[in-house]
Amino acid sequence: MSARKRVTIPIRIEPGSDLPAAERAAVLEAVNRNRALEGALLPILHAIQDRLGWIPPRTLPLIAYELNLSRAEVHGVVSFYHYFRQHQPGEHVIFLCRAEACQAVGAVALEAHAKRALGVEFHGTSGDGRYTLEPVYCLGNCASGPSLMIDRELHGRMTPERFDELIGATSTSAASASGSASGSAT
């Protein structure tokens, strides 16, 4: 016999009143900017991820309500695209190219190094919460591979040594606010 469920009726008609303010604001702004588009869900999800770095599952009821969709529909779309993240990423997201051109010039070794250096597999976040490593299939920088992108910034001719330098630089750049390597401040 199944567990007895309390007769629950939501207090608020509009879901999301219990969301952290930043998440609620991100959702509502994304919705308000894109609502009238045909097929507004994808642009809205992108806008939310751009702002929050991920799409917290707890925001789905509000997204669904605003677009008159079911929660299941939104979940189906979010989970279909690997790009949409359902877990909070590290402070910086590294997209490592695994496409053919980069593989031909050392991407495989770079991948192994990156995983070792950060102590993660793809989609994982380093123990200190600073880096999330993601695979990507072509950054359009094939002439200068191997390529990677940290946050929004593209880096070519990557080597394990430069990778180490880069994550060192990124580690301190936030503090120095030089902005040279970090695009994560948004």
Added chain:
Amino acid sequence: MQSIAEQDLGTPKRQSAKQVTLNVDGRQVTVPAGTSVLRAAAEAGLSIPKLCATDTLEAFGSCRMCLVQVEGMKGFPASCTTPVAEGMKVTTQNEKIANIRRGVMELYISDHPLDCLTCPANGHCELQDMAGAVGLREVRYGYSGANHLDAPKDESNPYFTFDASKCIVCSRCVRACDEQQGTLALTIQGRGFDSTVSASQAESFLESECVSCGACITACPTATLSEKSLIKAGQAEHSIITTCAYCGVGCSFRAEMQGEEVVRMVPNKDGHANHGHSCVKGRFAIGYATHPDRITKPMIRASISDPWKEVSWEEAIAHSASELRRIQKKYGRDSIGGITSSRCTNEETFLVQKLVRAGFGNNNVDTCARVCHSPTGYGLKQTIGESAGTQDFDSVMDADVIMVIGANPTDAHPVFASRLKKRLRAGARLIVVDPRRIDLVRSAHVKADHHLTLKPGTNVAVLNAMAHVVVTEGLVDEAFVRERCDLGNFESWARFVADPRHSPEATAAATGVDPHELRAAARLYATGGNAAIYYGLGVTEHSQGSTTVMAIANLAMATGNIGREGVGVNPLRGQNNVQGSCDMGSFPHEFSGYRHVSNDTARETFERLWGVPLSNEPGLRIPNMIDEAIDGSFKWLYVQGEDIAQSDPDTTHITAGLKAMECVIVQDLFLNETARYAHIFLPGASFLEKDGTFTNAERRISRVRKAIPPLAGMADWEVTMALANALGAPMRYNHPREIMDEIAATTPTFKGVSYARLDELGSIQWPCNDAAPTGTPVMHVDHFVRGKGQFMLTEYLATEERAGPRFPLLLTTGRILSQYNVGAQTRRTASTVWHHEDVLEIHPFDAEQRGVRDGDLVALASRIGEISLHASVTERVQPGVVYTTFHHAVTGANVVTTDNSDWATNCPEYKVTAVQVRRTNHFSDWQLRDREEGVSLRRMAKALADAAE
């Protein structure tokens, strides 16, 4: 899993004026344009293997099993998504095709458990059948690779399981939830090999948005989604087509049986009301029929404080008859009466009113429609001429504007609501008139264009204001009015509603409705194309219930929205056979077919046939019976299948009336609340135990077929017959079909109805007569039944029940999806998992003022009674309004509701009661006394109690 008895043609039927002829494997076949090759082949008797296609859902083309070759086309198109073309030549079987299919099947089976022999779908599994059809002999990939064989089983829902390990990700469940039910609670999450079915956001089915309609289970080709009852029992060996005994939608079901055990209920694809769809109640909540609480032996007692004593049927019937004779002799002919049930069949209802009129010699017969749709009967008769809705349910698919007033279809009429939502998804506009934010106001793919949040009790003012806009803004359909309606009285009505005091602005203070919103809604209704009104008890259960029904009919006539597909005035009737019980002459003033007892022609018809003189004086209504019982002049009551002590308003008054009677006979499945005050208990039979017919909200007469023998040995019609025979008012019927023949012979609107005709046509919408031998889906097509449509003046009079300093809130009541009315049935099923108690919905503002927090126990007091229940703080209700359900007898919602009633029909004003709410720490005096009486007035004699254990 589909019904064992149904054939699946693969893709839905297409309607087209154009016929297309093609050649499939050398056979010529002609089908409507737009039909798929898969269906055309099936109609030619050729079966193409398929997994993701089923004829209740649009083609999807994902399983790659139904591939065929078409001359002149490249490759192997999927026959489910390929429409037929003139002269097309299709090959469904050859070696190449066989190789592809076998290869695809091999992949499916490489990730599917090989436990066929112990699988619930064994013997009726589409995957198994297809593996057989394609000749799969080996799986070369082995089973050591990644697979889903250890995927967990979700058993959270009380009625079905989801076994992910058996899922082939064909999306049939997801599409059924989208297309048929319209809840869209399921999705495919992830992609590629990781694709799995997910309820909402990867939740258990119970926690998700799922409403347990069961559409996904019927659609599932494997055992992934299976009824728990089927898992327990195994496959059925025969099935019986019958009609659901819950709401007024009247869904057709196949009861799948093993001998005399019901294995499961499967909605009937050929059902004209439901087209293969169902809701949680009809599909699953039938456990009450075999619940241990069923009383299966007649019982009697001298006084209600005595324990019950089991007796034989003969003794119970003889005792009933002798008490009746004694009382009638002592107190007079009019001191006795009967109540028919909207839960019983037409035939049973007809017999009870016949027993009263012919056997008792008075017209003291009434029915539970008194407390629900009696204003519909009266209001529609006065205006358009017939006491019934004007359309069939399918008509909604042609509506452009749908106005829902005082109805909550997604909870109370779920299968119709699914059809309505389908139409809304196709673009129809929606107006909701309701004090509460019902789900139709806004939910997935549904959004009302206008929600008029009126104050309870102001329906007439709102409808008059809408009519005011129609008349003063020149939106009247003059051609229609001129041709179809009585012009003189149209003009006086138009002058009446055009009066500035009816304007949206002038009425806003009383109704609380924004005048701009109301004007916009009225314009949309009048000018948006085909406009259909659907209404429920939120219209009828008011002191101006009949006036509201007439105001609705006025509005429809003035805008020409009657007499064709897509329009009309549609009461959503509450109970399975409330339309039928009214049709059958259950009212004290009317014979079957709504003919007044003073109508000499009608009366003579019955007098001639029954061989007794009949009274031409209307008899007592239920409230009159109770009043006269308290006054001491009404002493004997036969209640068939109704629980007035729980369902009727002002419970304390009702029970006082019952206590004042000398003999109360209750005929029911259970020892219900009314039975506490009974002296004779006659066991009833559930809908599974008898033959008969129910008539649904669209006037559709459908067969109820006996699936199991009556648990108590007699069906209800047989009991009434025995009672009549004991009284010396002989009734001799061998089968309910003979009762229907008598109904047809005496009732003009039923003239063409017979069991043979019903078997032939599946179901019939009355009127069915020489002019309409197959029935009448849409009424009033060329002219109104009464001749000219009559506009009635509908002056708004505020109810006397209004909020004041002592009782500042207005209580309104309603139903919820998982429970049904007084809950006698659904409380005895696993559906209590969703709603095990009635709660009070209260707006956060009103709650805060009273220091009430969500979940607190609160006292709900009106001027006539007080109960305690838990509060649910929610914005679904507006400030000043509170809401509860009446599914649980222990709550006693009707202890609070008053004896105010509709001016014309006495239909109680359940929807408006002035109340106060405060926090409390104890149950009310009534509830405590009720609990004690629940034991003391239900005692069984010692031997009986032992036997029951």
